Amino acid sequence: MAKRVGIEVSIAIAEAVKLAQAEVVAAYPITPQTHIVEHLSELVADGELDAEFIPVESEHAALSTCCGSVAAGARTYTATSSQGLMLMSEVLYVASGMRLPIVMTVANRALSAPISIWNDHQDIMTQRDCGWIQTFAENGQEAVDLTLHAFRVAEDRKVSLPMIVNIDGFTLSHVIEPIELPDQADVDRYLPPFKPKYKLDPKKPISMGPVGIPEVYTEARMAHDQAIKNAKRWIIKAWDEFEEVFGRRYNPVEEYRTEDAEIVLVTMGSISETAMTAVDKMRDEGKKVGLLKIRLWRPFPGPEFRKAAKGAKVLAVVDRTLAPGASSGPVGEELRTVFYKVPGAPKIFNFIAGLGGRDVTVERFEEMVDKAASYAKKRPKELYEVIGVREK
Amino acid sequence: MAVQDAIIGWKTITHGCHVLEPGSTRHFKTGDWRSMRPVVDKEKCIKCGMCYIFCPDMCYSQTEEGYYEANMDYCKGCGICANECPKDAITMVPEEEE
Known part of the structure; x- marks a missing residue:
């Protein structure tokens, strides 16, 4: 049976990433997201999660690293917040345009200036049009559930798009809540292994991220737009499946x-x-x-x-x-x-x-x-x- | 195949705009926007191959007689060959001129 425990939401999200058995985590700490990746680094260091934890020098590098690892076929996770999301901005568009299914938690926080570490939605709204699927969690349980849902949706071959789960900084990230952490067996039933349609493989070489000349750029953007619109039915279907496995219902x-x-x-x-x-x-x-x-x-x-x-x-x-x-x-x-x-x-x-x-x-x-x-x-x-x- | 022939629609474009065929750039002829072309004077040419060495597009190749000839499917008309030729055997001619 799944256990209901009193746990900080950030730690619970990290536990959800562990349950999803992410293979690569590349992240840079930033308030109020820090506890998520801090706990993930502990899980990897303690041998509880068999993954590569890649400490990087910036958020731009964090997401670039994620692009590489997911392109190579590894289940990939990162998390950021506020100014860190700003620094990632360029790579956000790269990841979605290349249809790389990274899962990211954004602990929503205000933007400077004036400097503020506190919660609002200004960080994510600057990235409204970055082409990622985006959901919002209301409480800790939802933060955990939507994280598992994000892996299920993003990696679905019919979707193949990166996905952001938004959680309010501090209001959620730093609060201890009663949260039901699912059983590993149920998560395994819900979340199949990541098998991307295309990956970087020396035995079958392909190029990702080529130039899009004026003759094809519009078509590439249109294909991206249609892909994310088409994703809606699979997002909802993954919530249907979530209800079947875990008993909790989510809707758009x-x-x-x-x-x-x-x-x-x-x-x-x-x-x-x-x-x-x-x-x-x-x-x-x-x-x-x-x-x-x-x-x-x-x-x-x-x-x-x-x-x-x-x-x-x-x-x-x-x-x-x-x-x-x-x-x-x-x-x-x-x-x-x-x-x-x-x-x-x-x-x-x-x-x-x-x-x-x-x-x-x-x-x-x-x-x-x-x-x-x-x-x-x-x-x-x-x-x-x-x-x-x-x-x- | 020229770029125009490769035009695909949004329904047929590859997933994430990936290039699925290795070495596919060989299908594209890229010299169609050239405004000047190199013309070699065989009287002056000493077959030294400097044009072949300096061409940034590697479009020069040696003929059976030993002269060097630029492949007009790839030459961009940059004029580096004409500039480097030690015998001034290469002249850049505007494309509209015969």
């Missing part, structure tokens, strides 16, 4: 008390847990409020979201990113696009909250719901609003 968009809800909050990541408490409180007060949690961010599950939001009159969309000079936050923009000219579409209001580790409390969610309700009657001047910013 998770609904919470959305039945007859008129105002629906939209969140990603760990603030969803506080949002649920806020929804419960408002429901107790007789307000018709619900919550939609986006689990799958790329490819964006547009039809699933429209279906889940059916009946809602107003969406209060929370972004944990401020995109200076943009029309609104990335999640807000995405949903406005998804509902553009859809008959009966809800009114969408975008709130920027929880930047650089500032807590998004139950009261803040109530404020957003109240504001969205009033904006539905009288249109606000701006397309987004920064919640809790001091006006002085």
